Amino acid sequence: MDSARNPDPEKRINRLSQRKISLGGGTTFTSEYKLRADLEQARHLAETLYDNERGDRQKAEFFASVVAPVYETILSRIPTLEQLDETMGLYKFQRQDVEDGIMGVYNRALHVPDVPATRADGSHIPIFGKTLNPAQIQREWVESNGIVVVDDVLSKETLDLIQQKIMWESTVWYQTKLPQRFGGYAGAYIDDGLHQRILLQLSIELRKLLPDIFDGHPLKYMWAYKYDSDSNYGGINLHADEAAINVNLWLTPNEANLDPNSGGLVIYTVKPPQDWDFELYNRDTDFVYEHLLKPSNFANITVPYRVNRAVIFDSALFHNSDEFTFRKGYKNRRINLTLLYGDMEKQQQPLSQESSEL
Structure with missing residues (x-):
C-alpha cells in the first residue's frame, strides 16, 4: 500500500x-x-x-x-x-x-488485521444466524412498503470477528466531521480501509439470501460509524441516502445501551421528490421538515437499538439517528455498519412549482 x-x-x-x-x-x-x-x-x-x-x-x-x-x-x-x-x-x-x-x-493504517471469510482449516464461516427466515423477511418487505427489521442477522462467529477485529481493532477510522454541525462520530469507508473480506462476503451473501429485495441492486457503498458517548453530541442528522436500499446493522453490545427503548433509527415515510437533487434535500433540512415531514404529520417508524439487528429500508426515505445514551468506554461506543445498494427511487410526484421555489 x-x-x-x-x-x-x-x-x-x-x-x-x-x-x-x-x-x-x-x-x-x-x-x-x-x-x-x-x-x-x-x-x-x-x-x-x-x-x-x-x-x-x-x-x-x-x-x-x-x-x-x-x-x-x-x-x-x-x-x-x-x-x-x-x-x-x-x-x-x-x-x-x-x-x-x-x-x-494520526490516520495511519497502524493495525489492520486480515479478517477472512473462512476458518484456518478452510471451512466457510457462516455469515448469517440460523434463525433467519428469508421468505418471511421478503414478505414483510412487500407488506411494509420497504421497511424491515431483522434480528440476530449474523452468526455469533461472524459477529464476534466483525466486532473485535474490524470495529474495535482496525485503525481505519479516518473520518472526522465538523463536530459543531454533525456531532461526534468517526467514520470508516469501503474505499478507505473498510474492505475486509468478511464484510465483502456479507454484502454478497445478503443479496443471495434476499433476492426479492436486492435483485438488480448491486452494492454501491459501505461505511461504519463509531459515535462519541458524550451527551454534547448526537447521532446522524435528518437525511436520505442516494441508493435504492439501505442496510443499517448495529454492532455494539446491548449492555452499552442505557435505554433499550431508544438508540436506534427514526425512518420517516416520505421520500424526496423527483425534482430535488442530493445536495438540496440533505442540506436544507428546514425545508424538508416544513414541506415534506410536517404535511405527513411526521409519520415515521422508530426502531430501538439492539445488537445484531439490521434495519433494511428504502434508502430514499428520510431518516436520522434516534436519541441515544450509551455508557462511557471504548467498547461501549455505538457502532453501525451501513451498506447501500442500487440507485435511489424518489417519489413520483414532484413538489408544486410554488413550494419548490421557496
Missing part, C-alpha cells in the same frame, strides 16, 4: 484524494472527539495485543509507549469546541504537534 495511510513514511507515495480529505479523512486536521476515540483505541490495542495468545507484544508496546502518549499530549492542549468556532470544531495540527509525532500515528 503506497498511500498516505501507510505507517512507513518512505512508502507514502500517493497522496490522499481530495474526496477523502473533503469527507474528513485528511492527515493534517482533526477534532477533539476523534483524538479521544483514537486514544481509546490505542489503549485497547495495547492491552488486547499484549494479552492475546496470538498477539504482537512488540506492536502492543508501540501503541502503549508511542501512539497513546502522542494523542494524550495533543489532547492536553487542543482548544475547546467553542474556541474552534470558525472551523466548526475542526483543529489544524500545529508545528508543536508535528514535533511531538502526530504525523507518524
Whole structure:
C-alpha cells in the first residue's frame, strides 16, 4: 500500500484524494472527539495485543509507549469546541504537534488485521444466524412498503470477528466531521480501509439470501460509524441516502445501551421528490421538515437499538439517528455498519412549482 495511510513514511507515495480529505479523512486536521476515540483505541490495542495468545507484544508496546502518549499530549492542549468556532470544531495540527509525532500515528493504517471469510482449516464461516427466515423477511418487505427489521442477522462467529477485529481493532477510522454541525462520530469507508473480506462476503451473501429485495441492486457503498458517548453530541442528522436500499446493522453490545427503548433509527415515510437533487434535500433540512415531514404529520417508524439487528429500508426515505445514551468506554461506543445498494427511487410526484421555489 503506497498511500498516505501507510505507517512507513518512505512508502507514502500517493497522496490522499481530495474526496477523502473533503469527507474528513485528511492527515493534517482533526477534532477533539476523534483524538479521544483514537486514544481509546490505542489503549485497547495495547492491552488486547499484549494479552492475546496470538498477539504482537512488540506492536502492543508501540501503541502503549508511542501512539497513546502522542494523542494524550495533543489532547492536553487542543482548544475547546467553542474556541474552534470558525472551523466548526475542526483543529489544524500545529508545528508543536508535528514535533511531538502526530504525523507518524494520526490516520495511519497502524493495525489492520486480515479478517477472512473462512476458518484456518478452510471451512466457510457462516455469515448469517440460523434463525433467519428469508421468505418471511421478503414478505414483510412487500407488506411494509420497504421497511424491515431483522434480528440476530449474523452468526455469533461472524459477529464476534466483525466486532473485535474490524470495529474495535482496525485503525481505519479516518473520518472526522465538523463536530459543531454533525456531532461526534468517526467514520470508516469501503474505499478507505473498510474492505475486509468478511464484510465483502456479507454484502454478497445478503443479496443471495434476499433476492426479492436486492435483485438488480448491486452494492454501491459501505461505511461504519463509531459515535462519541458524550451527551454534547448526537447521532446522524435528518437525511436520505442516494441508493435504492439501505442496510443499517448495529454492532455494539446491548449492555452499552442505557435505554433499550431508544438508540436506534427514526425512518420517516416520505421520500424526496423527483425534482430535488442530493445536495438540496440533505442540506436544507428546514425545508424538508416544513414541506415534506410536517404535511405527513411526521409519520415515521422508530426502531430501538439492539445488537445484531439490521434495519433494511428504502434508502430514499428520510431518516436520522434516534436519541441515544450509551455508557462511557471504548467498547461501549455505538457502532453501525451501513451498506447501500442500487440507485435511489424518489417519489413520483414532484413538489408544486410554488413550494419548490421557496
